[in-house]
Amino acid sequence: MFDYQFLIEVLVGGLLSGVMYSLVAIGFVVIYKTSGVLNFAQGAMLLFAALTFVSLVERGVAFPLALLATLAIMVALGVGVERAVLRPLVNQPPITLFMATLGLSYVIEGAAQLLWGTQVHGLDIGISDVPLDIAGVFISQFDLFAAAVAGSLVTLFALFFRITRTGLSFRAVADDPFAALAVGLRLQRVWAIVWTVAGIVAFVAGLLWGARLGVQFSLSLVVLKALPVLVLGGFDSIAGAIVGGLLIGAIEKLAEVYVGPLVGGGIEAWAAYVVALAFLLVRPSGLFGQKLVERA
């Protein structure tokens, strides 16, 4: 007989790990929406945040202080990147900007290496990973915590963009950058805020991913996990990043458990890409993405 309880357990585990993918994907989406740049350096920023935090803690800085310091550094990094790299390249073709962020990701990784060394660090953020037994289904406590943090972060940003003037400027720029310019909005200021938000997202995602995988240089590769999420959800939709992340998380786990044994296992690492590829053929703009309109 089919074990439904096990199915639910796998599904919930997948959805919760999907939240972590969403978190990385959101960092991409906020920047892509407002400036049309696919920020490849998002992963390097994530690594940089985790590494900075771990190194500060290991040097004896108190936990909350290290948290604040890292946050401040990430905000400064976001604003600095916007000012030093992207502002001089404004109005350049998207591929130029993409290449710039690709280069940037190596610079950030190199800087992290110079500053903090190349060792692998363990990161303990004080959440035990003992599974909870909820109605017979075992759920990882850490995954629940990560989902709650990601959820609150997204809610916070949603409120910010809905209520404040800055949020309205952001939505205006995302909707029609040329009109936003004509209205007199200072695009640079909006971009600086967007990069700050991306820095904060990288910070939170870096801590959560770092706590799960250990803080090491392969951490920056989680950006690659964000790509199928973006393909599925749409590059310019925050809702899409959330739903896409959940879907990819669930698909990965389900495929690993139920399809894996049929083909000899080990498909978790690439199942998501197969799905994304298939999805590209059917719906290239993603579930929630805007149809591609040629920018005049």
Next chain:
Amino acid sequence: MSEVLLSVDGLAATYNHAIRAVSDVSLVVQPGEIVAVLGANGAGKSTTLQAVSALLPARRGQITAGRIVFDGRDLAGSSAATLVREGIVPVLEGRHCFASLTIEENLFTGAIGRDATRAETADDLDRVYTLFPRLKERRRSLAGLTSGGEQQMTAIGRALMSRPRLLVLDEPSTGLAPLVVEGIFRALKQLNAEKDLSILVAEQNSTVALRFADHAVVLENGRSVLAGAAAELRRRGDIKTLYLGGSSQADPSRQPTQAVA
């Protein structure tokens, strides 16, 4: 106390440093005046207006020669955001409303564009709603779901929220029914008369534009070839045929026309 609000002198502009869109355009707007820029498709109207509002860089265009002076100050090097705060506010061709924002949010962006205080914003919002009551009725609708006329009103209203001294309109009549166009131009004329708002408007629809404008400039192939009082130009029946692609039976042996001063 300059008698001239805006002067464009010998303007030349290219796109991508290669495609020449405008080669020699001059025009003058006096305070409290409506000036129409007329010309066929591709004559350089939009380029000229975008040069005035410093929007060319965003279109990968650049000014290669000429001077633009607003209220006695050379505008070279100013950003679009700075110009809006100084009072030059553009209304773009094709309206360019923020489709995913409500009408009222669209209007608010105009207030943000000028760093207005909350009290000023509330005042200005009232004023826009008095001018366009239709917008008040639809203020909670997403701009993308409203009609072309409502979008044009939104675009103009959004510009008015920035308290312009010179409104720079690019083809406000595009894609609108004649009655709607009439309403839009009436509203502009009213603003011009009551608030002493100066207006620079590019139009292919020369009949309407000449009826409401004080002066007009005709562009042809990137040059200003004719300028004069709107009433004067309206009396000359040949303008349409000569410059605006109005008829295919234009006289092939036409003479170069002297500017009517």
